[in-house]
Amino acid sequence: MFPSNRKKFHVVFDGPALAEHRMDIRDLAPALVAIADLFTAANRTLNGDAAEMRVEVSASFKAGSFGIDLTAAQDLLGQLRDLFAGDHASAVSNALAILGAVGFTGAGLIALLRKLAGKRPVRIEQAGEEARVWITETESIEVGMDVIRLYRSRAVRTSLEKTLSPLAREGIDHFGIVMGDNVVLDIHANEIETFRGAIDDQEIVSDVTTRKVLLIESVVFKEGNKWRVHDGSSAFHAAIEDDAFLARVDAGERFGKSDVLVVDLRQTQTIAGGKLTTDFCITKVVEHKKPLQDCLL
Secondary structure: OHHHHHEEEEEEEEEEEHOOOOOHHHHHHHHHHHHHHHHHHHHHHHHHOEEEEEEEEEEEEEOOEEEEEEEEEEEEEOHHHHHOOOHHHHHHOOOOHHHHHHHOOOOOOHHHHHHHOOOOEEEEEEOOOOEEEOOOOOOOOEEHHHHHHHHOHHHHHHHHHHOOOOHHOOOOEEEEEEEOOOOEEEEEEEHHHHOOOOOOEEEEEEEEEEEEEEEEEEEEOOOOOOOEEOOOEEEEEEEOHHHHHHHHHHHHOOOOOOOEEEEEEEEEEHHHHHHHHHHHHHHEEEEOOOOOOOOOO
């Protein structure tokens, strides 16, 4: 066990109902199991089978609250050399990193969910291991892709919701994380809706916007319909959300088959009812060109 793979922190539920330093076991037990499930799911999402997460519990009391001392211990499988080979090299390979990605000790998933306030992001743009999450069309934040992976994990989101479930009880107002003498996280009961595990039965598993060159195959002028385009390898239908471009269409600008569009193309993959679906949306038309011409020798 490497020292960096072991972190100890204190979980606190606080409020008037805990004035006598007691907590109903029917509230506490599910929350404890949920914490273990949360770190197991987070670790599996970020590391796959490259590592295992273990949560160890010892009870303690503090004035005005009932706390749980937890140790998140991550045992990396294999030898040290495995960390620098294959998929292991990209693993989030210590407990502190897992805690940070979840948001117990840093920005992480919890901060992202707070920013979204129960809504879906407008779009997520990935650049390597970083991502820009657009909260609205004009407001965005930058997070690591590890946070996005946790955001898209139904198991992680559900476990986090269950961890915070005691806040729904009257008289339990706060969930906190304490490390040493520092309060590193404080969630109030009025925020509980922010951390609901699923907005609906759909799960977005990929949401990426990239710059693309597309050929127009067919133009649809009826509002709400999709244009058929080709990216050089396959044809597909794409919705258009660029209002400025649509205004040019309405104004009578000519668009025809084989015209070229340089666009920002958003590709969203969603799992619903056990099926994977892919949707395309042109969020911005950067340039409109005439049809490509064959080169004459």
